[in-house]
Amino acid sequence: MKQLTQLFIFIVVMKFSASGNNTPVLAQSSNPSxxxxxxxxxxDYGKARAQLAFEKPAYRNQDNATIIGTLLNENTFPLANVTLYAQLKRRNTPQGLLSDGHFITDTFRLLTNLSMLxxxxxxxxxxxxLSPLYPSGEYELQYYLLSESGFHYGGRPFLEEDTAGVSTMRIEGDTKPVVHLDPSRFTVNNDPHRTREPIHEYAPGPLSFAIPIHDERKEKKPVQVEIRYYQFEDTFNENSIGDLSVSIPPNDPVVRATFIPPGPGAYVLVARINDPMKSVFRYRFAVAGSQAPSLRLxxxxxxxxxxxxxxxxxxCFQxxxxxxxxxxxxxxxxxxxGKKVVAQESVHGSFDGKVQAFGLPLEKLDTPKDFWVQAIVTDTQSKKEITKALTHYSCDMFSRSLxxxxxxxxxxNKGIFHVTVTDICGKNMNSQATLSQLKVMRGEKLIMELYNVRPIADSYTLPDTLPGQYRIQARAGNKEKNLEFTLSEKQSAPEQKAPLSRVIDYILAHRLQLALAAGSVLTGLGLILLIVWRYKALHRQHPPV
Incomplete structure (x- = not known):
């Protein structure tokens, strides 16, 4: 066994790395093209970020926590069908963090089918x-932005600090005995290993894993553990290559499993407890060998x-x-x-671990707002398909992109102004977009201020229309607009009318309400007259003694 060199860490562990200010080195293949x-x-990796925060600093388990904030695409290209993936981690001690990271409690997809310009x-x-099976403690929610085809745009879930963003909060509740998979005593082939160690390369052959269970319960019971193996990473179920479920007895609280790698490459072991408390253990490793790997998009x-x-x-591929x-x-x-091929290009060769690419000009594309891009990878000799990806670009995809x-x-009416937001294809999206800020100034005085307005109204009325210089500032997404105008004495003051004219205008404007009111008065008078008449009739028939 041996640890991989820094070069191998870069190639296998880091699917992409930020290029920084270094000039990219052109990738090579056995058949240069x-x-x-x-x-x-x-x-450029890492320019998709999640600036999110919990609404409250603390919650009780079984609560519905809310996170709010902004997703950013600072790339020069659009993101298509992206998922906001998250890992909920209970904080470890500072000493334990250095070797084992935080305790993974749960993983989930918060948002899917996100497309951003x-x-x-x-x-x-x-x-x-928040599940009642989450133990109390300090937590981090770590975010990742990735496509369903496996492309990482912000953060890589299999690396501890490589995230698109982090939010913190505290879960408060009944103090229950903690049960979790313990990374501090994990072994492979009876040798101790740490989940945060540089990716370790093992020789071909069976690997025996042992994961102890930390159980603080006084009355210990068997614990059901789900084990699953993945190729390259565990974020996508299609990478799964085997699973099993085992019951761990209380007298021997260790999860034991044996894995026979199908070939060289990177793999992930994931063990999961769903009861009596949620706990997830992940270990990523590599296996050596001479067998040629399959290309990855x-x-x-x-x-x-x-x-x-x-x-x-x-x-891009590697x-x-x-x-x-x-x-x-x-x-x-x-x-x-119309699903007609308008451009196509192919390359072939034996490719190494460098992240390579080739492009295809879109000069012949006749429907630039509705088209498809597809990549198909096949074995050149056998013609067998290895993998593929397909993306449909359309206005509907970016219907939430301002x-x-x-x-x-x-x-x-000079006292009213209109706010309009449209998508890339010119469709009104006031009902979907958020106005992050709306300010109205008259001279140096702030007379109106709104934040995070959703939905956006088509029109807004000034709080007052006194004469002066007005400046309206609106922000939505990365867009900002300003509107300046002046209201004169004549524009701001309502037209003065004679008293009789104002009375006539009022009657005409409220004639229906006045008619209903008059009808009600007449009805009331009629009832009173009826009661009086009936009273007098009774007295005539039965005069008082």
């Missing part, structure tokens, strides 16, 4: 149900939406191990709205 270039020509800011509010996208004639579709792949063919295809913000003064 002028089409192939560095993926970092298109993609370049440089977009998206306000979100999400409910997070790293990203599929376009450089802009809607694209112009100078934009491109692109695909081998998930130090060895080169077998001779592999990658097809990049663009289809228009493209334009407009302010306008009403033409008929």
């Amino acid at each position: 002028p089409k192939i270039e560095s993926c970092f020509q298109y993609y 370049p440089d977009e800011r998206r306000f979100v509010s999400v409910k997070v149900p 790293g990203d599929l996208g376009v450089t802009n939406y809607p694209p112009t004639k100078t934009d491109k579709a692109y695909v 081998a998930p191990a130090p060895q080169e792949t077998t001779d592999t063919t990658i097809d990049l295809i663009v289809l228009n709205a 493209s334009e913000l407009a302010l306008a003064q009403d033409q008929d």
Whole structure:
């Protein structure tokens, strides 16, 4: 056994890394092609972020916690069908954190099918149900932005500090005996290992894992544990390559499992307890070998939406191990709205672990607001499909992406102004968008201020219409607009009318209400007269003695 070098850590563990200020090195293959270039020509890791926070500092388990804030896409390209994935972690002690990280309690998808334009800011509010099986303590909710095809845009869930953002809170409740999978005493083939160690490479052959259970209950009972193995990472169920469920007796509280790797590459062991308390254990490792790995797609996208004639579709790819792949063919295809192929390009070769890419010009695309991009990876010799990805770009995908913000003064009533937000295809989205700030100034005086307004009304009325210089400032997403105008004495003061004219105007404007009121009065008078008449009639028939 041996630890991997820093180069192998970069290649296998880090699917992408930020390029920083370094000039990207062009990737190479066994069959060099002028089409192939560095993926970092298109993609810069870590520019998708989640600036979110809990509404309250503390909750009780069984509560519904709420997180609010902003998702940011600071890339130069749009994000398509992205998921906001989260890991809830109970904080470890400072000493335990250094070797084992925080205790994973649960994982979930908070939002799905998110698509964002370049440089977009998206306000979100999400409910997070807190299970009664979460132990009390200090918690972190760690966020990751990734596509359902496995592309990481912000954070990698299998690395401790690599996140798109973090929120903290405290769970308060009844103090129950804690039960959790204990990473501090974990072993592989009877040798101690830590979950935060650099990725460890094992020789081919069976691997025996042992995960102790920390159980503080006085009356100990068997614990049911689910075990699952994944290739490369555990975020996606399609990466699962085996699972089992075991009952751990109280007299021997250790989860034991044996795994036979199907070949070289990166793998993940995940063990999970769902009762009496939730607990998750994860260990990522590598297996050596001479067998050639299958190529892995790293990203599929376009450089802009809607694209112009100078934009491109692109695909990024890499081998998930130090060895080169077998001779592999990658097809990049663009289809228009009618599913007709308008552009196609292919490369083939034996590729290594560098993150490589090639692009396809979109100059022949005749439906720039509705099209498809597809990547298909096949074994060149056998023609067997290895993997593929498909993305449909359309206005519906970006229906929540604010493209334009407009302010306008009403033409008929100068004391009213209109706010309009539209998406990339010009559709009104006032009912879906959030106005992060709306301010109205008269001179240097603030006379109106609103925050996080949703839905956005079509029109707003000034609090007053005194003469002066007005300035309206509106912000939504990354858009900001200002509107300035002056109200004169004549525009701001209502038209004065003679008293008789005002009375006539009032009667005409409220004639229905006045008619109903008059009818009610007449009805009341009629009832009174009827009662009086009846009273007198009775007295005539029965005069008092």
